[in-house]
Amino acid sequence: MNADKIEGYIERVYGYAVNHTFSRDEADELSQEILFTAVRELPKLKDDSKFEPWLWSIANNVTKSFRRYMGKQRAMYSYDTLETLSCEDEYGDENEEFYDSLRTKIAMLSEMYRSIIILYYYDGLSTKQISEKLDIPEGTVTWRLSEARKKLKRKCTDMNETALKPVKLMIRINGEGDYKDPISPFPYVYINDALSQNILYYCYEAPKTVEELAKLCGVPAYYIEDALGNLIKREAMSEVSKGKYRTDFIIYSEKAREYDEKAKGVFEPVVDGFVSSLKKLADSAENLGIYTAEKPKEELIYLYGIMATEHLSEKHNPVKWVERSVRYDGYRWSYHAHLMNDNQYPIRELGREESSNLGSRGNYKHISYNFGGFSYREMMFGNEINICEDIFLGREIEDTDSAAAAIAKGFISKNDNGKLFVTVPAFTKEQKRQFDLLTDQAFESSIDGYTDAVRKYVSGYKKLFPEHLKDDVARACNYMFLTLYATHICDIAQERELLLSPHDGSICDVLIQHK
Template sequence: MDKPQADRVIKDYIKPLYGFALNKTGNIAEAEELAGRMTLEVYQTLLKKSEFLDLNSYVFKIAHYVWAKYVGEKVKVSNHLRIDDNEVMSNDEGLDAMIRQETAGALRREIAFLSHQQREIVVKYYYGGMKISEIAAAMGLSGGTVKWHLFEAKKELKQNMNTIRSMGNLGINPIRMVGLGHSGSPGNKGDTSDFLATTIRQNIAYSAYHKPLTVNEIAEELGISPVFIEDEINFLEEYGFMDQLSGGKYRTNMYIDDPSQAKSEALHRLFTEYAEMAVEHYFKAFFSMAEVFQDTGVYIPDGDVNLLLWSLIPYAGKQLSFKELNKVSHEEVSVSRKDGGDYVAYATIDRKFDVSFDRNLYYWCGDMNRESDELAMKAWQFDMWWCGRQGGWRDNLNSDFINLVHVIHGDLPQNHANIDIYRRLFDKHYLLRKDSGFEVNIVYCKDKQTGERLQAAIPQPSERIKEAARKLDQEVYRLYLDGQPEHAHKYVRYWSQNNMASGTMRVYVLKHLIDIGMLKVPDPTRQKGISTILFMNGK
């Protein structure tokens, strides 16, 4: 088995092996030592063997074997350490023998907690059999520096050998994140869901969210060796998800929401109340403006005004954003990342609790804006429960709208060369098959003038709506602020401002309009085309 695969496998068994050892010993300190032995033995075996008929059984056969060896074994560590000028660093043969023979799991555990450089020197000297001069040459250090590091490392090992390193809460009960997303532009490596795709990265980020921690402190909180997380922490710091502070400490640089039943229910009541207000004092007027909207020349699939409103209402929701209500600008919280991304990252802890409403109905993703300077084309889309689209922003492609413009203009021939383009547009339901050929299934403005007329026809919000928006922001901020660390308050403020124009408010508005019978849920063949507007030749 190659090393990357072995690393992945051993991470999955760290917790089960610790549980096995704790069950056998009934003592945390002894369990950590025994689990360390088991983990090392399993890891070395993984590197030697390429195939396993039953990997899980094989791992625990090794665990039982190590347990049998452990019974009756006693290791004593001498307290006497000294440093000489020659290659023999100490006359403490007991400690040196333990390192060379790998018979002390606790000692190997403590080696993992040394600094990266000291750990490398100890491993090269005791495990690699290298001389001081060879280590110095390999690491670009003087011989005296290598000797000093060995001395300091051994002193630290002696001090920490009897330390009981308790597993942190995340080692026993790791969290899982859902709803990992962003506001801004993702880079070529993706967004938050890509960088925090693994459980270990999610728990690293959460461990240092409320309080800055060192690598070793994070390792103890996760209940694993620092060796396994150093690279992960460096990677997250490199791409702006963690900040390195003074004293070798790290702090998570994103917004993490930790939901509760009480908070979820309170937010639901709040958005339900204000959505009713937004409908009554703003969106209800849209339903008496059918002729005004049609007179702009906008294309409406099948001429169905209901389909137009399914796109126009969430689009017009942006009108309920008031700059004077913004307390934190996007630039204050966004991070320019190494892969070209520039966005604010967020995630939600997956907490299991029941609520009185169906969470699925309030899913949303947007606003998603796509454009082509060459065609002077802009497209807007907003995903929610009723559109039935899959893939979110990743499947919202510029090329789809560019190809759709060519179809509308009649300059994309229906031939074998373009079969995949047409197949995708039909699969996305941007085009529908009809007896006469095909029909465009999204709202679009055929030229700049049409787009301008449609924009001008959208009503402006009243002062009453603005005042309601201010009060809503205050309530949401108060709910989200609870339990958040001080450094994250700017993120809380950012995500708690202009809620009247938020995606959350728009889905609550749509839900209320359905409940009171003003909006009708579209036919399944039409759903994937809603909440989308294509502007051709500019807006």
């Protein structure tokens, strides 16, 4: 086999390495070792059709050896060679002296304490991860961390929050792409280290220079420059003027939550009419012969509501959709992040995952929704969707591995007579077409009121975000047409007992025939 085939897997191997290491430096080293081993062993591969499983087997074996090695030779930021650099007058204030002093004092700690400080605060590892990385008890890690803090506090009486208490972002993407961890990681995996999160946060409201970021993050400038290079490569940031860098996606914070609570009242007048239309739709849908997976009507009504809102959005959404640009990996998507406060999301959202199953023999797509009282369920992938379709059509199940995976994830179970049973409601193309027609009829009298309420809500919501993110904000406001049903309409309807709350463990997902 030609070694050129390996070139097509370089990015995927790097993604695999990112998911199996704690830093970009380690990921670089591991991915290089995997690729080197693959090139060396390639002549031994006799069956070209087995190339991919062969490659990931090599990756797995190399990773095991790499982890054993790293347990003894820990990679960390090198503070041993910090130099005392003279500062320009414009930076020669007390803050600069403090950060220089802090970095020097970290470097002066013994290796026992210095390594814990760096791994915990700068690498963003938990005490459990540090325990595994250094091969010492977690209790020892906790004790050393406490002692290291005391030592630093004795040296620096006023510890700066931004230096040793980084912010935490939960970064995700919206859009399309062929991603499946750990082999093909989602793009946010590459920008999710602690230092990158803090750089993104500090450059969100206004651009910052490398020197400003070094002060805020409490690390030498050359680490900032390295992280910025990766963030720009991954299209998370841009250089907006000479030496000034800006974050290029929305970061949701407490401001969004506070606005959401204040603006909720605009939906109070429209809830009764909206729910009345929804119940009319649910009654009419009973005549379509939809496969309901034996779910009760009070649970299905939420699914019908979100499907109806998606359909109505095409004609009635007051905010026009702005198409995403093609990203560095050839897909259309955009980042977004939440500023976490005690591991809590600042806002409530509608979670939506769709597996379109375009490159498969199957004809169905799977959509999984997560909102108000419904448990999260990951989307199915191609072969799992195909198994469900085979069951619908009474075909013999030949792909037993995919069937087992679908059963393990709860997409399929066995009924009382031992036959396989799909646990997800399903629409044929014709049923979905009829459902959309019924939606237009049922909501004819209430959709204008809902649209006006959404328009009022987003008119203030879009002002919460930086001007340079207007396209991202437009997409977020467009999606609000769905989100505000899933949050405010459903919340108020439950408070008024117009809708019953979902039972614990309820799932809101659907299979729709689309080809």
